[in-house]
Structure formats: structure tokens, C-alpha cells
Amino acid sequence: MDNVDPLRQPASVASSSKQEERRSRRRRRTESRERLEHQLRLVSRQRRRLATVTVALVVLGVILAIGTLYAHSALQAARLAYETDTDRFKRRISDTDSKLALSQRELKDAQARIQTLVDQRIPGLVAVELRRTIPIQHRFVREISFQQLATDGREGLEYKLVIENTSPSPVKPLLTVQLFDDVGVEMGRSNPTGASSDEVASLRAGEIRSYFAVFESKIQPTYFRLVTGDH
Numbered sequence: 001m002d003n004v005d006p007l008r009q010p011a012s013v014a015s016s017s018k019q020e021e022r023r024s025r026r027r028r029r030t031e032s033r034e035r036l037e038h039q040l041r042l043v044s045r046q047r048r049r050l051a052t053v054t055v056a057l058v059v060l061g062v063i064l065a066i067g068t069l070y071a072h073s074a075l076q077a078a079r080l081a082y083e084t085d086t087d088r089f090k091r092r093i094s095d096t097d098s099k100l101a102l103s104q105r106e107l108k109d110a111q112a113r114i115q116t117l118v119d120q121r122i123p124g125l126v127a128v129e130l131r132r133t134i135p136i137q138h139r140f141v142r143e144i145s146f147q148q149l150a151t152d153g154r155e156g157l158e159y160k161l162v163i164e165n166t167s168p169s170p171v172k173p174l175l176t177v178q179l180f181d182d183v184g185v186e187m188g189r190s191n192p193t194g195a196s197s198d199e200v201a202s203l204r205a206g207e208i209r210s211y212f213a214v215f216e217s218k219i220q221p222t223y224f225r226l227v228t229g230d231h
Contacts, residue, residue, distance in 0.1 A: 122184050125223040128157070139228045140165055140173055142208070146224075149214060156216035161192050163211070165203040172200040175228055177213065179221035187221050190214075 126134065133145045142162045149156045165171050174197055178189045192211035194200040203209060
């Protein structure tokens with residue numbers, strides 16, 4: 001059998017080897033191109049995602065900026081409105097205080113004029129003051145005090161009158177308490193010691209005695225006057 005020299009292979013074998021090598025190179029180029037295309041697609045997808053995120057962030061930033069600007073404007077407007085309302089309220093309070101002070105002065109002036117007229121028309125009037133002892137320098141009367149009537153179902157004043165006989169002889173103090181409203185109209189009267197001399201008890205020299213009486217009225221008296229007599 002003849003030996004064949006491997007260096008002298010047939011031309012068909014060498015051609016087949018070259019074709020296989022070319023196919024191998026084409027496969028490698030194809031695989032490389034596919035990997036490159038895949039990487040390009042990944043990069044392109046990542047770029048699109050990045051662009052989307054960037055746009056979203058920009059839009060969000062714009063919205064936040066607009067919202068912040070609007071909130072700041074609204075806050076400024078609210079603060080301005082509050083300051084305006086506060087100033088207006090302070091001016092109203094000041095005006096009200098001024099009007100109130102003026103009204104109080106006018107009321108005091110009117111009361112003083114009324115009291116002057118009442119005193120001129122009815123001498124000897126004294127202002128009624130509740131829960132306070134009023135000293136009286138009138139004959140044998142020492143003091144008088146008034147308080148609201150505390151009995152249920154009754155309205156008016158209860159008063160206490162203290163008298164003292166400073167004379168050396170016994171006396172029968174005949175007292176009348178007259179009560180008037182704020183314009184000097186008499187509202188009523190009472191006789192704490194008795195209505196007549198026959199009813200009045202004798203008061204010894206130096207003796208002090210207290211009398212209690214009630215004046216019923218729905219309107220509180222403003223002035224009172226004592227009319228005294230002794231026997």
C-alpha cells in the first residue's frame with residue numbers, strides 16, 4: 001500500500017479547511033456584532049430610562065417650585081390680610097373706647113346736672129348705697145344702712161336705722177324715711193319708729209336703739225331723705 005504524504009494532501013481537503021476557517025470567522029464576527037447590538041440596545045434602553053427619570057425630576061421640580069411660590073404668595077396674602085384685619089380691629093377698639101369714654105363723661109355730667117336739679121328742688125337728699133353704713137348728722141339719727149331684700153318673692157330694700165338720744169330728757173323720735181328715684185320723684189315712705197306720736201316709744205336720755213324696716217319696690221331707689229320730729 002502506497003504511503004500518502006500529509007504535506008501533499010489533496011486540494012479538496014485544503015479548500016475545505018479554508019472554508020471552515022472562513023465560516024468560523026464569520027460566526028465570530030456575527031456573535032461579536034450580536035453582542036455589540038445587544039449592548040447598544042441595553043445602553044439605549046438605559047438612556048431612555050435616564051431621560052424619562054430626568055424629565056420626571058424636572059417636572060417634579062417645576063411643580064414643587066410652583067407650589068412653593070404659590071404657598072409663599074398665599075402666606076404673604078394671609079399675613080397681609082391678618083395685619084389689615086388686626087389694624088382695623090384695633091382702630092375699632094380705639095374708636096369704641098373713645099366713644100365709651102365720651103358716653104361715660106356725658107352720663108356723669110347728666111347725672112351731676114340731674115342731682116343738682118334734684119337737690120335744688122328737694123333739699124336734704126342723700127344717695128342710697130347698699131351694704132354700707134351711712135353716717136347721718138340729723139337730730140338724733142346716728143346712721144342708716146341699706147341692703148337688698150333677701151326674702152323670697154319680695155323685691156325692694158331693707159334698711160336699719162340707728163338713733164341716739166343725746167339730750168338729757170326722754171324723747172319720742174317720730175321718723176319718716178322718704179325714698180326717691182334718680183330724677184327726684186318720690187317712690188314711697190315708711191315710718192320705722194311709728195306712724196304717729198301715740199305709737200312711738202319713748203327713748204331715755206343717752207339711750208341708743210336700732211329700728212328695721214322694709215321698703216318693697218321693683219325699682220331700686222336712688223335717694224332717701226329723713227324727716228324727723230320729737231315729742
